[in-house]
Amino acid sequence: MRVILPEIKELISSKKKRPIRKVVSYFEPADIAEIWSELTLDEQLILFNALDIKFAADIFESLKEDQMIEILNTVSVEKKKAVLNEMSPDDRTDLFAILPDEETEKLIPLLDEDEQKRTRELLAYKENTAGGLMTTDYITVPEDVKIGYVFRELRNKAKDIDFIQYIYVVDKMNRLQGTIPLKDLLTTNPQRKVSRIMDTHIISVHLNMDQEDVVHVFEKYDEPSLPVLDKLGRLKGVITVDDVLDVIKEEASEDIYRFGAAGGTDEYLSASPFRVAQKRVIWLIILALAGFISGSVLEHFSFLLSSIVTLSFFIPILMNTSGSAGTQAATVVVRGLATGEIKLSDIWHVIKKEFLIGILMGVVAGVITALRAIILQGDVMLGFTVAIAMIAAIIIATSLGGILPIIFKKLGVDPALMSGPLIATILDTTTLLIYFNVTMLLLWRLQ
Numbered sequence: 001m002r003v004i005l006p007e008i009k010e011l012i013s014s015k016k017k018r019p020i021r022k023v024v025s026y027f028e029p030a031d032i033a034e035i036w037s038e039l040t041l042d043e044q045l046i047l048f049n050a051l052d053i054k055f056a057a058d059i060f061e062s063l064k065e066d067q068m069i070e071i072l073n074t075v076s077v078e079k080k081k082a083v084l085n086e087m088s089p090d091d092r093t094d095l096f097a098i099l100p101d102e103e104t105e106k107l108i109p110l111l112d113e114d115e116q117k118r119t120r121e122l123l124a125y126k127e128n129t130a131g132g133l134m135t136t137d138y139i140t141v142p143e144d145v146k147i148g149y150v151f152r153e154l155r156n157k158a159k160d161i162d163f164i165q166y167i168y169v170v171d172k173m174n175r176l177q178g179t180i181p182l183k184d185l186l187t188t189n190p191q192r193k194v195s196r197i198m199d200t201h202i203i204s205v206h207l208n209m210d211q212e213d214v215v216h217v218f219e220k221y222d223e224p225s226l227p228v229l230d231k232l233g234r235l236k237g238v239i240t241v242d243d244v245l246d247v248i249k250e251e252a253s254e255d256i257y258r259f260g261a262a263g264g265t266d267e268y269l270s271a272s273p274f275r276v277a278q279k280r281v282i283w284l285i286i287l288a289l290a291g292f293i294s295g296s297v298l299e300h301f302s303f304l305l306s307s308i309v310t311l312s313f314f315i316p317i318l319m320n321t322s323g324s325a326g327t328q329a330a331t332v333v334v335r336g337l338a339t340g341e342i343k344l345s346d347i348w349h350v351i352k353k354e355f356l357i358g359i360l361m362g363v364v365a366g367v368i369t370a371l372r373a374i375i376l377q378g379d380v381m382l383g384f385t386v387a388i389a390m391i392a393a394i395i396i397a398t399s400l401g402g403i404l405p406i407i408f409k410k411l412g413v414d415p416a417l418m419s420g421p422l423i424a425t426i427l428d429t430t431t432l433l434i435y436f437n438v439t440m441l442l443l444w445r446l447q
Contacts, residue, residue, distance in 0.1 A: 005038055021052065053086050061091045068095055077110070084107060092115075093122040097123065104123075130208065131228065135243075138166075140167075143195045144194070147190045154185075167185060174235055179199050212247075214247070224240065310377050318369075318432075323424035325401070326423045327401065330402070333405045337409055350402045351399060362395050370387035392434050
């Protein structure tokens with residue numbers, strides 16, 4: 001798209017709606033959204049107002065949040081009303097959820113009566129739950145009708161629904177009784193009863209299920225869409241795979257930011273340096289305060305360092321190696337918890353495994369460090385001391401890196417908060433304590 005951006009700009013500058021509409025129609029809405037930031041606000045408005053409502057709404061749904069808000073604040077009331085009514089219910093609800101309440105209350109009256117009701121219902125659900133993800137665009141039929149009736153319903157309603165994979169069969173209380181995949185519908189005699197061909201083995205999610213758990217259900221059953229039910233089994237909405245992909249991206253970004261102790265998940269390029277620094281500095285202060293403890297340990301054992309100066313040569317090696325080992329273990333466990341591979345009940349299995357891994361890695365690193373001490377310092381006992389400290393530090397590091405994310409999860413805290421810098425800072429103090437105590441036990445008393 002960026003290759004032909006000059007031609008698009010030239011076309012927009014002509015302000016001729018028909019040619020603009022014709023040329024832009026050859027591209028996907030997501031492609032137009034990709035170059036949106038390359039256009040001036042005036043160019044965006046000319047383009048947006050030139051397009052038919054359906055295509056304009058599709059582009060609007062593909063824009064970033066700040067771009068959507070800017071357009072809403074600029075276009076005419078009539079265009080705003082038309083676009084908001086054309087949007088899919090779940091995307092519209094996501095937009096309203098990020099707006100101030102007073103702004104949302106101004107926009108909802110622009111919707112048609114049915115859309116107002118659907119929007120208020122969706123806004124009532126928590127953002128990070130199945131209810132907050134679902135759309136109310138789906139087709140239901142009674143269980144006592146024939147397939148011919150289903151075909152008529154499909155023809156009447158399909159044009160207003162973006163994603164149809166199943167027809168949902170409900171009773172008079174709107175309780176879900178079964179589903180009919182489109183492929184089965186197309187190959188069935190129109191005279192057959194719905195109750196004879198519907199699939200009663202229903203995979204569904206609960207209205208208040210956390211969005212991460214919803215992702216796991218999609219992954220487990222490999223479904224393109226899932227119905228959302230309340231406690232009484234009534235059908236309240238449908239979650240489609242495109243919404244799940246958004247959640248996966250959102251959760252992955254959130255975990256990466258937290259694990260790197262980098263603050264929130266704003267768009268990096270569009271966020272101000274002040275806002276980015278504001279979010280990062282909180283973690284920086286926490287890590288700095290935690291680092292004071294390491295300094296206190298060094299101060300407490302300063303008599304050892306003054307007596308055996310060569311001890312200080314190995315402090316960076318020990319701290320960096322144990323910190324890296326702990327971060328490796330924490331990364332694997334946080335990822336396992338996120339994907340559902342590791343459960344809370346696996347805590348002892350994780351401890352045992354990371355303990356053994358720590359022994360194997362510690363022996364290798366310990367031997368290398370000992371050889372360095374023997375060759376360069378010519379001190380066999382120093383090499384033995386450093387090797388023992390290295391082995392112990394790495395065993396503790398991998399064990400803590402494995403267990404702390406699980407403990408966080410068990411306490412109801414996001415395990416990604418056990419970030420790389422945080423686990424490394426904790427292990428700095430732990431490693432120093434191990435190193436100096438091993439030295440006191442094996443080396444210092446022999447001096």
